[in-house]
Amino acid sequence: MPPNSKNRSVSLAMVGSGGAGVMTSGSMLLEAATKAGLYGLMTRTVGPQIRGGEAAALLRLDSRPVHCVDDIFDIIVAVDWKGAERFAAEVPLGPSSLIVTDPAAGDIPEILLASGARVVELPIEALASAIEDGRPNMVILGFVAALIGLSEKPIHKIITKKLAKKGKAAAATSWQAVQAGYLAAKDVTSPIKVSPVKGDNKGRWMISGNQAAGFGALRGGVRFVAAYPITPATEVLEWMSPNLPKMGGTLVQAEDELASINMIIGASFGGKPSLTATSGPGLSLMMEGIGLAVASETPVVVVNVMRGGPSTGIPTKSEQTDLNIAVYGLHGDAPHIVAAATSVEDCIFTTQWSVYLAEAMQTAVIMLSDQFMGQASAVIDPPANIAFMAQRLVETTPAEDYRRYAVTANGVSPMTLPGTPRGQYTADGLEHNPQGLPSTLMEDHRDQMDKRDRKISEFNYGDHWADVEGEKDSAFVIVTWGSTTNAVREAIGRLKDHGINVRLVAMRLLSPAVPAQFDAALEGAKRILVVEQSHSGQFLKLLRANYDMPGEVRSFRRAGPLIIRPGEIMDTIKNWRVQ
Amino acid sequence: MNECAPPKLKASDYKSDLKPVWCSGCGDYHVLLSVTQALAKLKLAPENVAVISGIGCSSRIPAYTNTYGFHTIHGRGLAVATGVKVARPDLTVIAAGGDGDGFSIGGNHFLHACRRNANMTYIVMDNEVYGMTKGQPSPTTDPSWDSALSPGGTGLSPFHPLVIALASGANFIARTFSGDVRGTANIIADAIEHPGFSFIQILSPCVTFRPDQKAWKKRVHKAVVDETDDPARAARRLMSDDGFNIGVLYRGHRKPYGFSCGAEKGDIGEIQKQFEA
Numbered sequence: 001m002p003p004n005s006k007n008r009s010v011s012l013a014m015v016g017s018g019g020a021g022v023m024t025s026g027s028m029l030l031e032a033a034t035k036a037g038l039y040g041l042m043t044r045t046v047g048p049q050i051r052g053g054e055a056a057a058l059l060r061l062d063s064r065p066v067h068c069v070d071d072i073f074d075i076i077v078a079v080d081w082k083g084a085e086r087f088a089a090e091v092p093l094g095p096s097s098l099i100v101t102d103p104a105a106g107d108i109p110e111i112l113l114a115s116g117a118r119v120v121e122l123p124i125e126a127l128a129s130a131i132e133d134g135r136p137n138m139v140i141l142g143f144v145a146a147l148i149g150l151s152e153k154p155i156h157k158i159i160t161k162k163l164a165k166k167g168k169a170a171a172a173t174s175w176q177a178v179q180a181g182y183l184a185a186k187d188v189t190s191p192i193k194v195s196p197v198k199g200d201n202k203g204r205w206m207i208s209g210n211q212a213a214g215f216g217a218l219r220g221g222v223r224f225v226a227a228y229p230i231t232p233a234t235e236v237l238e239w240m241s242p243n244l245p246k247m248g249g250t251l252v253q254a255e256d257e258l259a260s261i262n263m264i265i266g267a268s269f270g271g272k273p274s275l276t277a278t279s280g281p282g283l284s285l286m287m288e289g290i291g292l293a294v295a296s297e298t299p300v301v302v303v304n305v306m307r308g309g310p311s312t313g314i315p316t317k318s319e320q321t322d323l324n325i326a327v328y329g330l331h332g333d334a335p336h337i338v339a340a341a342t343s344v345e346d347c348i349f350t351t352q353w354s355v356y357l358a359e360a361m362q363t364a365v366i367m368l369s370d371q372f373m374g375q376a377s378a379v380i381d382p383p384a385n386i387a388f389m390a391q392r393l394v395e396t397t398p399a400e401d402y403r404r405y406a407v408t409a410n411g412v413s414p415m416t417l418p419g420t421p422r423g424q425y426t427a428d429g430l431e432h433n434p435q436g437l438p439s440t441l442m443e444d445h446r447d448q449m450d451k452r453d454r455k456i457s458e459f460n461y462g463d464h465w466a467d468v469e470g471e472k473d474s475a476f477v478i479v480t481w482g483s484t485t486n487a488v489r490e491a492i493g494r495l496k497d498h499g500i501n502v503r504l505v506a507m508r509l510l511s512p513a514v515p516a517q518f519d520a521a522l523e524g525a526k527r528i529l530v531v532e533q534s535h536s537g538q539f540l541k542l543l544r545a546n547y548d549m550p551g552e553v554r555s556f557r558r559a560g561p562l563i564i565r566p567g568e569i570m571d572t573i574k575n576w577r578v579q
Numbered sequence: 580m581n582e583c584a585p586p587k588l589k590a591s592d593y594k595s596d597l598k599p600v601w602c603s604g605c606g607d608y609h610v611l612l613s614v615t616q617a618l619a620k621l622k623l624a625p626e627n628v629a630v631i632s633g634i635g636c637s638s639r640i641p642a643y644t645n646t647y648g649f650h651t652i653h654g655r656g657l658a659v660a661t662g663v664k665v666a667r668p669d670l671t672v673i674a675a676g677g678d679g680d681g682f683s684i685g686g687n688h689f690l691h692a693c694r695r696n697a698n699m700t701y702i703v704m705d706n707e708v709y710g711m712t713k714g715q716p717s718p719t720t721d722p723s724w725d726s727a728l729s730p731g732g733t734g735l736s737p738f739h740p741l742v743i744a745l746a747s748g749a750n751f752i753a754r755t756f757s758g759d760v761r762g763t764a765n766i767i768a769d770a771i772e773h774p775g776f777s778f779i780q781i782l783s784p785c786v787t788f789r790p791d792q793k794a795w796k797k798r799v800h801k802a803v804v805d806e807t808d809d810p811a812r813a814a815r816r817l818m819s820d821d822g823f824n825i826g827v828l829y830r831g832h833r834k835p836y837g838f839s840c841g842a843e844k845g846d847i848g849e850i851q852k853q854f855e856a
Binding site for chain 2: 031034035201203204205206207211215218219223224226243246247248249250251252254255256258259260262263264265266267268269270271272274288289291292296379382418419420421422423424425426427428429430436437438
């Protein structure tokens with residue numbers, strides 16, 4: 001692609017070991033770009049160290065909404081290269097890319113040089129030192145902004161706003177460093193400039209997937225959260241903690257994940273829509289509790305932000321490998337719901353929908369997100385206000401013969417809340433009869449299992465079970481889920497430009513299965529590509545177990561932390577087409 | 580919730596019709612009686628009480644009362660009870676269970692429930708044995724007690740729940756004997772009324788697996804000294820305790836856990852403004 005192509009987004013990486021401040025420069029650049037009318041996505045790659053580890057802010061800016069990472073990066077700037085070889089493979093470069101390095105910053109990782117990218121030396125440290133208290137991260141902020149053609153005005157605004165707390169002197173110093181960066185970029189040819197922007201950018205949101213999940217939960221009616229910190233889910237909880245009290249809710253920091261899941265079961269039994277958020281290891285610990293929620297028909301939502309597994313795995317990096325445990329991890333026959341967000345923005349919708357489903361069906365919902373979208377900041381158009389609000393079938397005037405687990409046509413039984421006279425019952429993880437009394441009778445077990453299954457399998461999920469996009473008659477269909485959806489969607493867009501029609505089925509409802517809807521979505525498909533970020537093909541196996549897939553099926557899968565990129569999906573389809 | 584004054588209820592009005600699974604002679608029958616007497620004494624409406632338990636013989640107690648109840652999973656009664664109390668501060672919350680449930684699998688929740696000091700009452704029916712699984716040593720079992728799982732005994736010193744409760748921050752600590760129904764009922768009522776987290780160890784014999792515990796009724800004795808609000812004095816007393824002192828041993832003044840759900844309020848439209856770029 002030639003430089004300044006109007007159809008190209010800008011991808012850049014700012015590299016520097018923890019404490020160098022590249023995340024700050026990255027966020028400032030994203031915010032400034034937003035002010036200038038652009039959309040953007042900032043993801044992060046960090047090592048396991050709390051401070052001092054390798055880190056990079058990865059940005060993609062465009063005049064159109066951005067949802068995934070591009071195939072190659074145009075610019076990579078390093079304050080230092082300490083440990084950068086550990087993530088260099090996550091920042092692919094091409095011959096037209098630009099590497100900006102301080103001559104004193106250490107060796108550029110071999111894998112980056114091998115791309116044939118042009119190298120420009122910039123005395124970042126020296127430029128920063130020339131200014132009293134000048135910081136290298138501000139120099140690169142100015143340098144990169146100049147390279148991509150972002151004007152100084154929005155950067156100045158952001159610096160003034162962000163550094164207001166630190167006083168006028170700090171803001172002035174940073175601004176000086178930014179200007180030094182701008183000046184240094186004057187004679188450097190940039191591989192790319194941001195596309196010009198027209199129109200109004202008013203009202204756009206900047207939000208991370210984890211904040212979005214918290215916001216969706218709060219908007220959907222969640223008023224109680226129990227929390228145990230875990231990477232990369234903690235930000236869901238940290239966002240909810242100060243915001244819940246504004247709506248009459250509260251958050252309890254629990255002693256462990258066993259406590260979190262059981263606290264939310266208690267709070268929900270008390271009548272409050274309740275949620276916790278965790279990641280793989282925490283989800284493993286919560287499994288017995290989730291089974292209790294299913295058996296006692298107590299609505300709860302568990303947001304699980306996936307990271308590399310098994311065991312402690314790779315806590316700071318993304319993978320789609322908690323699907324199996326989410327669907328199959330409960331002992332016994334335990335019908336419950338597994339939903340998954342498909343983008344940063346969709347974390348709002350899917351979490352809110354999950355709250356609605358849990359409350360409507362009095363069951364447990366596991367909502368899967370992942371590190372990629374959870375910790376990515378995205379600039380989005382203001383999301384629609386959706387109608388899904390927690391609405392539980394509550395019995396407020398129980399009759400003398402009230403039965404908590406009455407067998408009903410749709411499987412949902414009216415629930416009394418503590419404080420309601422004549423509504424007393426004991427919720428139980430033991431199998432029980434319609435009154436809620438423990439029972440080992442075959443008939444009670446059968447009837448109660450039927451009812452718990454029926455309420456979920458016969459529920460009307462509407463169109464929300466998946467995002468189905470593209471021509472009805474395309475022979476190619478890509479079936480995917482989670483954050484991988486965005487790379488697939490972009491690949492499909494590019495293929496369309498090449499005259500190849502591909503249908504997208506991005507599943508939001510992973511369990512229970514919805515065969516009728518799935519069959520309709522795949523009607524006429526001859527070649528199906530299943531795309532997922534897992535080594536073992538967990539998603540493919542889930543589809544194989546539940547659905548008939550017509551025609552030829554292939555799997556495109558890879559374990560994390562390497563993100564799946566649009567170009568490789570596009571190539572896979574192109575190559576398959578000529579076979 | 581109650582629009583008019585409830586009629587006066589007897590202890591038996593707090594019992595359900597369900598027949599307990601407990602063995603004949605089990606101390607837990609007496610504890611059930613004491614709990615219902617305490618609720619009657621405090622004139623609590625059954626619908627405003629929640630009894631929450633874990634798993635084990637004694638954890639069967641919620642369904643035997645006429646209150647709201649939750650028979651949860653092994654070791655997690657306190658966590659569920661905490662959720663109920665924080666979500667519904669208007670309810671009287673009683674957590675109940677056994678020594679294995681509370682001190683072994685649920686040990687961490689015990690520490691943190693004491694420390695959190697939410698306004699609820701925790702009753703542990705301690706019989707120094709896992710009864711439901713038919714006779715294995717629990718954290719409070721004597722080190723030399725012989726069993727199929729630990730032949731010749733565990734060789735481990737028993738756990739001292741009252742000392743641990745004190746060190747962890749419980750605001751009310753008492754020990755009772757199940758055979759003393761009236762005395763136990765009074766202490767349960769006292770514990771419910773005391774702000775913060777109240778912990779009661781009820782010595783409740785297992786006649787099936789620990790027939791030796793029939794001798795407990797002769798061994799228990801009223802605490803020779805009065806209750807105290809001084810943790811240092813309470814600690815000294817508990818450390819030299821013979822395990823059979825009966826009574827309120829500590830009554831503290833710690834501020835109860837201060838967070839709870841309130842009435843619905845606020846405007847989500849205001850909250851979302853923080854995301855506007």
